Amino acid sequence: MTIDLDAYLRRVGYTGPRAATLESLRELILRHTETIPFENLNPFLGWPVLLDLPALEEKLVKGRRGGYCFEQNRLFQAALAALGFRTTDLAARVLWNTTDDAITPRSHMLLRIDLDDEPYIADVGFGGQVLTGPLRLELGTEQATPHEPFRLLEKEGDFLMQSKIGDAWRSTYWFDLKPQYPVDFEVSNYYLYTHPRSHFRTGLMVARSIPDRRYTLRNRQFTVHHLGGPSERRVLESGRDLRETLERDFLIAVPDAPELDAAFERLT
Numbered sequence: 001m002t003i004d005l006d007a008y009l010r011r012v013g014y015t016g017p018r019a020a021t022l023e024s025l026r027e028l029i030l031r032h033t034e035t036i037p038f039e040n041l042n043p044f045l046g047w048p049v050l051l052d053l054p055a056l057e058e059k060l061v062k063g064r065r066g067g068y069c070f071e072q073n074r075l076f077q078a079a080l081a082a083l084g085f086r087t088t089d090l091a092a093r094v095l096w097n098t099t100d101d102a103i104t105p106r107s108h109m110l111l112r113i114d115l116d117d118e119p120y121i122a123d124v125g126f127g128g129q130v131l132t133g134p135l136r137l138e139l140g141t142e143q144a145t146p147h148e149p150f151r152l153l154e155k156e157g158d159f160l161m162q163s164k165i166g167d168a169w170r171s172t173y174w175f176d177l178k179p180q181y182p183v184d185f186e187v188s189n190y191y192l193y194t195h196p197r198s199h200f201r202t203g204l205m206v207a208r209s210i211p212d213r214r215y216t217l218r219n220r221q222f223t224v225h226h227l228g229g230p231s232e233r234r235v236l237e238s239g240r241d242l243r244e245t246l247e248r249d250f251l252i253a254v255p256d257a258p259e260l261d262a263a264f265e266r267l268t
Helices: 005-012 022-035 053-062 069-082 182-194 239-248 258-265
Strands: 086-094 106-115 118-122 150-155 158-165 168-175 205-210 213-218 221-226 231-235
Touching: 005 022, 005 053, 005 069, 022 069, 022 106, 022 118, 022 205, 053 069, 069 086, 069 106, 069 118, 069 182, 086 182, 106 168, 106 182, 239 258
Parallel strands: none
Antiparallel strands: 086 106, 086 168, 106 118, 150 158, 158 168, 205 213, 213 221, 221 231
16 A cells, blocks of 8 residues: 555645655644644544544545544554655653653654764654654654654663653653554554553544644643744633634544534533
8 A cells, every 4th residue: 555645745735846855844743743632532523543544634634633642643654655755653652751661562653864974853743742854763862843842762672752842851762673564553543542551542632733832631620832932722612612722722623523522511
């Protein structure tokens, strides 16, 4: 299967050179994260999350929806491959909002990109703290992105990803360089969208980044994180508020599904 590259590039608004360069990679990551939001509406509503490329194109490209890491990075990998990039799928253990010594499942997907023998990490699917630029696969160096600085530290012979929030470094996930295959993600994906204790089933999570801010929605709490400034928060009180926020701030073509309003009313 090959991606409809023209359709994908139109979707993200990329008009630059179709070349496997660092400059193109930077622009593609930025465009993707600005236009295709992180969201878990499918599992939240009890709908399946399909990872085959035609389903991803139908949902994220034609349907103007978003998705979570497996969807986002699988689509992005297909686009990069069509442009001639050398990519490797990797898996990570998420540490966000937990401790660095926590043992969590390999429930996150990211990408290794090899450019002129220099490796980079790309990840367009990590929600409200998504990487908006590539990171050199290099230990101990604070690296600028269009949003917060990031760095990679050593952890038990593997890599610990951290982002700098204000003056504090916070760990996002822990990963190694062992190549992963689509079947590996299918198993984790099935758990995430079906298991009753999966956080993707029990709550609503949406995020999108633009040049000067990050938008996040967690259940009823809508937050605008201004870069270098204070955050604004408000509670969405109705299904109408939810739909308007998803469409206006997250650019989601909200499904015309009555179960969305019913599910929203169950949130606290």
